[in-house]
Each structure stands twice: as structure tokens, then as C-alpha cells.
Amino acid sequence: MIEFDQVSKRYPGGHEALKQLSFQMPAGDMRFLTGHSGAGKSTLLKLIMVMERATSGQVVVNGHNLTRLPARRIPELRRRIGVVFQNHQLLFDRSVFDNVALPLVIAGYGHRDIGRRVRAALDKVGLLDKERQNPISLSGGEQQRVGIARAVVNKPALLLADEPTGNLDPQLSAEIMHLFEQFKQVGVTVLIATHDLSLIARMPYRLLSLRNGQLVTAGGGDDVAQ
Numbered sequence: 001m002i003e004f005d006q007v008s009k010r011y012p013g014g015h016e017a018l019k020q021l022s023f024q025m026p027a028g029d030m031r032f033l034t035g036h037s038g039a040g041k042s043t044l045l046k047l048i049m050v051m052e053r054a055t056s057g058q059v060v061v062n063g064h065n066l067t068r069l070p071a072r073r074i075p076e077l078r079r080r081i082g083v084v085f086q087n088h089q090l091l092f093d094r095s096v097f098d099n100v101a102l103p104l105v106i107a108g109y110g111h112r113d114i115g116r117r118v119r120a121a122l123d124k125v126g127l128l129d130k131e132r133q134n135p136i137s138l139s140g141g142e143q144q145r146v147g148i149a150r151a152v153v154n155k156p157a158l159l160l161a162d163e164p165t166g167n168l169d170p171q172l173s174a175e176i177m178h179l180f181e182q183f184k185q186v187g188v189t190v191l192i193a194t195h196d197l198s199l200i201a202r203m204p205y206r207l208l209s210l211r212n213g214q215l216v217t218a219g220g221g222d223d224v225a226q
């Protein structure tokens with residue numbers, strides 16, 4: 001599903017954010033991406049979304065070698081990847097329904113299909129009764145759930161999250177992580193970048209730990225979180 005082979009990323013200006021990174025993540029796995037601020041977590045996620053390209057090495061996602069993927073094929077790849085951000089990037093001048101529908105509208109789905117899929121996604125995150133509300137009237141945890149519904153509305157095979165619990169208290173953070181686990185249980189591959197080691201310490205998933213752009217192997221292979 002995701003394969004990095006000797007991947008390095010040097011940004012213009014010379015900073016090497018990732019250094020010779022190699023790992024494989026099978027389809028259906030759930031993993032946490034950890035590391036200090038500036039370790040390279042967001043850069044790694046951006047390479048998977050082709051928001052950035054590797055300077056050297058190979059990144060393979062869903063069988064596509066991203067190093068060679070032509071720009072015109074990027075939208076098609078991105079449609080199969082759901083992304084959740086810390087600040088969820090919701091539109092506050094639209095309803096919850098319209099926010100979740102956005103990826104489907106962009107992809108050209110018909111009206112009825114959109115209604116069906118949006119309600120299925122809102123149901124999964126427990127917000128079916130809030131579809132007409134404006135996201136500004138929702139709590140922080142509920143807003144993040146809207147962001148997750150929008151990320152999964154296209155039924156992506158791969159779900160990426162960059163600090164999805166960064167603004168939430170421990171109780172809400174645990175609920176959001178439980179939601180990600182439910183997607184893993186139905187076969188979605190889930191990769192979550194997080195600083196919150198206490199939150200994930202009790203969860204039985206592997207870690208990808210970065211330090212200064214390199215995978216930390218000390219402490220057991222590419223680290224098992226138990």
C-alpha cells in the first residue's frame with residue numbers, strides 16, 4: 001500500500017527534511033507517525049499526497065510509483081486518499097452537509113448520490129442530526145468529526161491525518177482515535193501523525209518514529225507501540 005525506498009527530501013534552500021527513509025506499510029494497517037517538531041512528519045505525509053516530491057528514492061502508493069507519476073494523474077490519486085488536518089479547514093459560511101459534500105461536488109457526483117454518501121459519512125461520525133447546522137455552532141470535537149466525515153466521504157482506501165487531536169482535550173482525543181480505529185476495522189489503511197504519545201501509548205499499533213528526518217530504529221525495528 002505504502003512503500004518508501006531510500007527516500008530523501010531536500011527543500012529549496014537546502015534543508016534535508018527526510019533522509020534515506022525506507023519502510024513498508026501493508027494495506028489495512030494502522031500506524032502512528034511520531035517525532036519532535038520539525039522531524040519530518042508533515043513532509044512524509046505530503047510525499048504520499050504528492051503535495052511534495054521526493055528528491056531521491058522511490059515512494060509507491062497503491063501500486064503507483066509517485067516519483068514518476070505525471071502531474072495530470074495526481075487528482076485521481078488524491079481522490080483515493082482522505083486527509084484530516086489539525087485545524088480541519090472547514091468552511092464556516094456553509095452547512096455541515098455542504099462541507100462534507102465538497103469532495104463529491106468537485107468529483108462531479110450527482111445530487112442523489114451526494115445526499116446518500118454525505119449522510120452515510122455523517123452517520124459514521126455520529127453527526128447525522130447536525131447536517132443543517134453551520135460548523136461554527138459545533139464544539140471542537142464535533143468540528144473535527146465533520147473534517148473526518150469529509151475525508152472519508154469518497155470512501156478512500158487510505159486515510160492520512162496530521163495532528164488530528166492537536167486542539168482537543170484527552171477525552172475527545174481518545175474518541176477521535178477510536179473513530180480512526182473503526183475505519184481501520186473496515187479495511188481502510190490509516191496513518192496518523194501525532195505528538196500525543198500518552199494518547200497512543202495504550203493503543204496496539206506500530207509506530208513510525210522520526211528524528212531529524214530519519215527513522216528511529218533503536219528500541220525495536222521500526223518500533224512496536226506496546
Ligand SMILES: Nc1ncnc2c1ncn2[C@@H]1O[C@H](COP(=O)(O)OP(=O)(O)OP(=O)(O)O)[C@@H](O)[C@H]1O
Pocket residue numbers: 011012013015016017035036037038039040041042043044
Ligand atoms: N516548504 C518548505 N521549505 C523549506 N523547509 C521546509 C518546508 N516545509 C518544511 N520544511 C522544513 O523541513 C523540516 C521538517 O518539517 P515538517 O513540517 O515535515 O516537520 P513536522 O515533523 O511535521 O513538524 P511539526 O510537528 O512541527 O509539524 C523542518 O525543519 C521544516 O522547517
